[in-house]
Amino acid sequence: MIRFSHVYKSYPNGALALKDVTFRVSKGEFVFLTGHSGAGKSTIMKLLFAEQRPTAGEVRVSGYIANSLKADEVPKLRRRLGVVFQDFRLLEDRTAGENIAFALEVTGARTDTIAARVMRVLTQVGLSAKSRAYPRELSGGEQQRVAIARALVNDPAILVADEPTGNLDERATRGVFQLLRDINAGGTVVVMATHDLDLVRQTNYRTIELREGSVVYDSAVDEADTVGAQ
Amino acid sequence: MRLLTREALLSFRRAPLLSTLSVTTIAFSLFTIGLFGLVAINLREALRGLEERVEIVAFVLRGTPAETITLASQDIAAFPEVQDVNFVTEQQALARARAELVEFKDAYRDLQVNPLPASIEVRMKQGQRDAATVDRVAERLRGFGFVDDVRYGREWVQRLDQLRNVTGLVGLVIGLAFAAVAVVIIGVTIRLTILQRAREISIMRLVGATNWFVRGPFLLEGAIKGFLGGLLSLLLCYAGYLLFHDNGGGPFGGLIFFGPQQMLLILVFGVLLGLGGSLVSVGRHLRHV
Structure with missing residues (x-):
């Protein structure tokens, strides 16, 4: 459903937001994106719904290649995504x-x-x-x-949630998170950026951790490696 | 389509002052164009009436034999530019003078000798009444030996012609200046609306609205403003027309107003102004939202 291949993203001011990010999300997955502020979570979100284009590498979302999307294809892509933000909008x-x-x-x-x-x-x-x-x-x-x-x-086939619980108290957080889990159980891919590690630890969903624009941990890959090494 | 209209109309409620400002500016720009247009079409109408009467009068030397004049008249009538030729004898001229110049009735009553010369009046065909053609025919009339003098209202025909052109031009220039101002003001209004609604627009985009869907309401808004401005300007023009029409029994009695086609033209121009202003603004600012 989602594939990032060696994605780089730099902003006009020269800041490098993403460095060689590669991962893939399959049907039915629930994925946490974690990391500190400025680690690149939001940039990945923006690449997902084509608010921004990668500087290098390839971003594929639900059959669309985000790099070369034409202006009239952006709305089509967005209709296949659901996007949720911290500030509700x-x-x-x-x-x-x-x-x-x-x-x-x-x-x-x-x-x-x-x-x-x-x-x-x-x-x-x-x-x-x-x-x-x-x-x-x-x-x-x-x-x-x-x-x-x-x-x-x-x-939508994919629900993209950028810090959806960031503005919520604990009780509301639990409720919203449960709702996202239910949605995922219905077959929708959920990509959720958060720095609420408690939430991440509660479940054993796949977690991709970013630091300074790079993927430093991907539970799907690293645990498979660990299993392979044993 | 319903959504489009609703969103467009909503902006009038959201920014009534700005909307009124744009409508008024368009109205004034079109009003200016319209007023000068009215003057121009009325002048044209007046000129047409005057042109009907354009005639060249060739005064005949006293003592010219009647046959010579008759032959010459036939010649002149055969000119391609000439509609008809009318020979006025000395007696007829006197009778006419007595009838038409009532003020000088006494002066003409006890005359021993008729002071008025006989004349040949030449009326020009329609389309041949411009100054140059009239000039040419007058010159040929002067060529006849028995013709003493040739008179025609060349100068005032020319002057009215110029006046009409100048009026039209001045109106167009001032009107276009106003139109430019209107486009700028509409642009600014739309830009303010866009900034005001930046959040809403970004949300629209987020949920997959196409660019044209986002632009649509703004363009419609501009077009509606243009249309209202055009309508208002027509009302203003009509008010101005009534003002002169009612007061001036004399010279303004025969004033005419725009025909349906001209009114439509003004409305269309208003809509185009509105559309133009919003297109420029939407194109420039929507990208940054």
């Missing part, structure tokens, strides 16, 4: 339901199907009663659930 002047519907309207979904699809994902994230609530009337955890519902409404 909901529109304040729209209700929870409208925020989700917006993602459908924008992609030209049939008007008569929108209401039902919105209700389906709201139910999935446990907020079917809050459809008419505005973001400011919701707790942080609930807002993040709405954001996740919005990410899910186009039935």
